[in-house]
Structures are given as C-alpha cells and as structure tokens.
Amino acid sequence: MAEAKAEAQIKSILSPWFRYFLTYDPRPTLMKVKCPVLAINGQKDVQVPPKENLSAIEEALKLAGNNNYTIKELPGLNHLFQTAQTGSLSEYARIEETISPTALKIMSDWILEQTQDKSISDCGCQ
Structure with missing residues (x-):
C-alpha cells in the first residue's frame, strides 16, 4: 500500500501540470485584473504560504x-x-468542518x- 501511494505521488510530481504549476508566475495575470479582488489565505495554509502569497498579490494589484x-x-x-x-495535509480528512463559517461570512x-x-457596468470589470 505504501509503495502504491509513493508511486502515485511520484507520478503526480512528474506530471506536466505539476511542472507548469511550479513555474507559473501569476503576477502578469494579476496585473491585468481591473475588477474588485478578494484574496484570502488561511494562516495555517502549508500549500500556499499566506504571507508571501498575499503580499505578492497586493503588490501586483497595486502596480x-x-x-x-x-x-x-x-x-x-x-x-x-x-x-x-x-x-498539515494529513489533517484535512480528520476535520469535520467543511469550511469555516468565518471564511464564508467574509x-x-x-x-x-x-x-x-x-x-x-459600475464594477470596472471587462
């Protein structure tokens, strides 16, 4: 079972999508966004580090x-x-909450x- 899981992880890491994901820079796309933006991250997000992610989004939007x-x-x-x-990713399945009520309210x-x-027509979206 552990071997099959390891093989699946290796296959995922070697996939074209994963390689693209690792090299993708969202800044040029963010700099084209003219409509209102809500950018949120969980403080305990280990997949997308919140401080780096949110500050980069803000910087691109400001620019x-x-x-x-x-x-x-x-x-x-x-x-x-x-x-x-x-x-931790291993924690996801053990958490009963599907999404925080606080996040939904925000x-x-x-x-x-x-x-x-x-x-x-007032939103600035194109």
Missing part, C-alpha cells in the same frame, strides 16, 4: 493600479479554509459589499 481589493489572512484556517491545528459580506447598489 497595475487596481485599488479595489481586499487582502485577508484568516487566523487558524488551513488551505481549505477549515479550522485546523497544524494545517466571502459573502465582501460579495454583498461589491454588488450592493451597483449595476454590472
């Missing part, structure tokens, strides 16, 4: 002149926005704030 963004690091949450002890409040009393 592009997009000032309509919200950046949040959510305390105690993992990559899946679950309340976590460590953030997302829904942000969406309402962006859409309240605005028509689609």
Whole structure:
C-alpha cells in the first residue's frame, strides 16, 4: 500500500501540470485584473504560504493600479479554509468542518459589499 501511494505521488510530481504549476508566475495575470479582488489565505495554509502569497498579490494589484481589493489572512484556517491545528495535509480528512463559517461570512459580506447598489457596468470589470 505504501509503495502504491509513493508511486502515485511520484507520478503526480512528474506530471506536466505539476511542472507548469511550479513555474507559473501569476503576477502578469494579476496585473491585468481591473475588477474588485478578494484574496484570502488561511494562516495555517502549508500549500500556499499566506504571507508571501498575499503580499505578492497586493503588490501586483497595486502596480497595475487596481485599488479595489481586499487582502485577508484568516487566523487558524488551513488551505481549505477549515479550522485546523497544524494545517498539515494529513489533517484535512480528520476535520469535520467543511469550511469555516468565518471564511464564508467574509466571502459573502465582501460579495454583498461589491454588488450592493451597483449595476454590472459600475464594477470596472471587462
């Protein structure tokens, strides 16, 4: 069983998608975004380190002149926005919570704030 799991992991790491993922730089794409942005990371996210990720997103948006963004690091949450002890991938399946109510509230409040009393043409999206 352990050998099959190791082989599956190796196959995943050698896949074209994984190689692309490791070299992909999202900054050029982020610099084209003109509509409102909500960028959130769990503080215990071990897959996408929150400090580096969020600061890079903010930097790219600022450079592009997009000032309509919200950046949040959510305390105690993992990559899946679950309340976590460590953030470890092995913890995911043991956590009963599918998504933190706090994360859902932040997302829904942000969406309402962006859409309240605005028509689609006012959002700056293209």
